[in-house]
Amino acid sequence: MSADESVVLQILVEDKPGVLFRILNHFRRLNLNIDAVTVASLPGVVGKSGITVNLKANSEECSMVQRMLNKSIDVVNVKLVRLSEAIRRELVLAQIKMDQNTGFERLIKNYGARVVSIRGDTAVVELTGEPETINSFINSVLDSGLVSLSRTGLAVLPFEEKVKEFAENIL
Amino acid sequence: MGFWRWKNISPIFSGARGLIEALRIEGVEVVFGIPGGAIMPVYDELLGSPIRHVLARHEQSAAHMADGYARVTGRPGVAMATSGPGATNLVTGVATAYMDSVPMVAITGQVATRLIGTDAFQEIDTVGIFNPITKYQFQPRRPSEVPRAVKAAFYLTATGRTSPVLIDLPKDVQMEKEEMVFPESVDIPGYRAEYEPDPLHVAKAADLLLAADRPVLLGGGGVIKSNACDLLVAVAELLNIPVATTLMGKGCIPENHPLSLGPIGMHGTYHANKLIMESDLVICVGARFSDRSTMNLSEFTKDRKIIHFDADPSEIGKNLKPHHYVVGNIRKSLRILLEILKVKTVKCENTAWRGRWMELKSEYEDAIFGASGEFTSPRIIRKIRDMLPIDAIVTTEVGQHQMWAELHYRVLKPRTFLTSGGLGTMGFGFPAAIGAKTAKPWVPVLDIAGDGSFLMTSDSLATSVQENLPVIVCVFNNSCLGMVAQWQRAFYGGRYSGVWLGSKPDFVNLAKSYGAEGVRVNGMLDFERALREALKSEVTTVIDIPISPEENVLPFVATGSSLNEMIVR
CATH class of the missing domain: 3.40.50.970 (Thiamin diphosphate (ThDP)-binding fold, Pyr/PP domains)
Structure with a gap:
């Protein structure tokens, strides 16, 4: 049994009700705990959606779940992405009370975050970065004025070896 | 009557009528089922149709009947039940068919769409329950969706690796009328019905087979499902090599054939189990190396090469890593294999390997069967x-x-x-x-x-x-x-x-x-x-x-043991 590593599965599926349930049920059967999952429609590709699943799993589990996914009727394509070979980004929105956080401006500057909106003494801040950066940012604001937050989960883009048509790339 | 009627026009039908017409287009002769509240419109339409209805006394039995029909004919069996308990009673029967890759369409009634999710009388999440035990589930939400659902269900169930499919039909969808188009085919983007075997992969398998000293063919249920039994036997006869089977593969070679060893496994025959463990190459065709067939897997794969032919690519490497594999329709794969072998070889004559398994076969007859009493x-x-x-x-x-x-x-x-x-x-x-x-x-x-x-x-x-x-x-x-x-x-x-x-x-x-x-x-x-x-x-x-309650099934391979470690007494 190989060691767990953080992996991402990019799954191209038919865009219709019940698909996410069918896809995630395979992970449930193998007792895999998902760290993040995102679903987004793909412009230019009618009737299909991309599901990105981030989880920790060993290579046997990865191969088992890929096997099941490939067999699923709704799944058009599955790609296992090695995180070492991909650009990883996540977005977080955080609502922060500015008066309780003396270092607010410095914090924003350090992380390269952006103030999206201000209402009274509360600001909504947006930060995009690798998950580790997002974690570190959340830890920094946790005890100093954090009101609420929302993070998106991971988006990844592996480096491709050659230039391909967009549609060919995902199909 | 039939498809020609609806080919160029779009009739206005209730969902129930649409279902029955679509079943007739698929050539369904008989459905096995039990009616109930949520499927009454379909039963009413059934009355006027030439489709035979066989009334079961429990929905599990209805599914097994459809299963038996499908295994014998190779055509999908149809089981029908109402919502709630009707659907849950079908589960064991459908799961049985799923595990043995039997084509079957299970049709269940469902409460009206506006009641789904309200815990209405006899409402259960049938689609959710059937997800892990069917290849796919359909729940048409409009009558006009019914013909496509039926066409897709029969296409999915009967192609590729055959498996049951569910159609869950809400009662209002059965009753409402809508204009319908009966499609001749369906497009399912993520589904590949069949894989063409790669002749180069088959050729390599042929080379490995010809290089082996002690080869054994292992036939599984997939050989029977793809109607490839004659080709398997032809390959065995050409090379004069013995054929073992799995339990599901029983019948892929006539078991009175001189090359037949019978099944391997926990209760396989003595000589099949012994011989497969003495082989240096196993060509497994249309089987999935289940734990009951291979027993101790590391012993099973030790000291021998395994070549795996399967129609389902997800089976390759699932239970064991083969030395070589061929993905594709079994019948087509075996036909190519046979052609290649015919070119590369002349009919093999008696060999020491043949002598060995003839010897084992007679040993088994004497040691186990011969010792038992008169009325056993x-x-x-x-x-x-x-x-x-x-x-x-x-x-x-x-x-x-x-x-x-x-x-x-x-x-x-x-x-x-x-x-x-x-x-x-x-x-x-x-x-x-x-x-x-x-x-x-x-x-x-x-x-x-x-x-x-x-x-x-x-x-x-x-x-x-x-x-x-x-x-x-x-x-x-x-x-x-x-x-x-x-x-x-x-x-x-x-x-x-x-x-x-x-x-x-x-x-x-x-x-x-x-x-x-x-x-x-x-x-x-x-x-x-x-x-x-x-x-x-x-x-x-x-x-x-x-019979005596003390009578044991022998030989018997205990869990964890190797196939050749049989308890014989």
Whole structure:
């Protein structure tokens, strides 16, 4: 049994009700705990959606779940992405009370975050970065004025070896 | 009537009518089911259609009947039930078909769409429940979606690796009328029905096979499903190599064929198990290396090359890593293999390897079968084979009698031996026999049963009598759950727990109370007479065969042991 590593599965599926349930049920059967999952429609590709699943799993589990996914009727394509070979980004929105956080401006500057909106003494801040950066940012604001937050989960883009048509790339 | 009627026009039909028309377009002759509140519009339409309805007495049996019909014909069986308990009762039957890759369309009624999710009367999340046990689930939300759902369901169930598909039809969708288009085909982007075998992969398999000194062919259920038995036998005959099977593969080579070894596995034949462990190459065709077939997997793969032919790419490397594989339709793959072998080789003559397995085969006959008494289960099963015509269909329940059948019933034609191999469902055999009889009323159908299993679906006696589907049930009656008792003897120091079936019906009178025949036999002559009568009977006959509760199924490979470590006494 190989060691767990953080992996991402990019799954191209038919865009219709019940698909996410069918896809995630395979992970449930193998007792895999998902760290993040995102679903987004793909412009230019009618009737299909991309599901990105981030989880920790060993290579046997990865191969088992890929096997099941490939067999699923709704799944058009599955790609296992090695995180070492991909650009990883996540977005977080955080609502922060500015008066309780003396270092607010410095914090924003350090992380390269952006103030999206201000209402009274509360600001909504947006930060995009690798998950580790997002974690570190959340830890920094946790005890100093954090009101609420929302993070998106991971988006990844592996480096491709050659230039391909967009549609060919995902199909 | 039929498809031509709706080819150029779009009729306005209720969902129920659309369903029945679509079933007719798919060539459905018979559905097995039980009606209920949420499927009444469909039953009403059924009344005016030429599709036969066989009324089961429990939905599990309805699914097993559809399963038996499908295994015999190769065409999808159709099982029908209402919502809620009707659907949940279907589950075991559908799961049985799923585990054995049997094509089946299960149709369930559902509460009206506006009531879904409200815990309405007899509402259950049928699609959610059936997701892990079907290839796909459809729940049309408009009547106009029904024809496409049926077309897609029959396409999915019968192509690629065949498996059950569910259509869950809400009652309002059954009742409302809408304009319908009956499509000739469907496009499912993520589904690839069939893989073409790569001739280069097949050629490499042929080279490996020709280079082997002690090769064995292992045929699975996939060979039978893809109607490739003749080609498998041709390959074996060309190279003069023995053919072992899995339980599901029984019948892919006639078991009286000189090259047939019979099944391997926990209760495989002595020589098949021994020989496969002495081989240096196994070509496995259409089987999935289940734990019950290979037993200790690392021993199974040690010292020998494995080549895996399968129609389903997700099977390659699932249970073991083969040295080489060929993905693709089994029939096409074997045809290419045979052509390549014909070019590369002349017919092989007798070899030392052939001598070895002939020797093992006779050793087995003497050591195990020869030692048993006069009226024992193995002998009764061999007697059944002797008395049945070659194309008779035998089904089994699950337990000791099933394993005796695996060992001693020689299957001579594909699709004439139906058993629940994957799920191991007690109660499968009798309703499956009724389903088989529906498909082929002109051949005798016999269920090799145990008393424990038979009691689980014996209410199908009513179906067999009412629908005039006479089958024969041989109940190997040891008054206990024999296989569990055998394991308790072997692994739990003979501490019997929950296995004695003390209070059970008199099977003779049970059969008679349904209008069927019942007879109890003592001794082989008695049995012969009873079976001869049963073969002539116009109603179902239950033959009650009292056997000793101490009788074990042998040989027996314990879990964790290697196939050649058999308990033989």
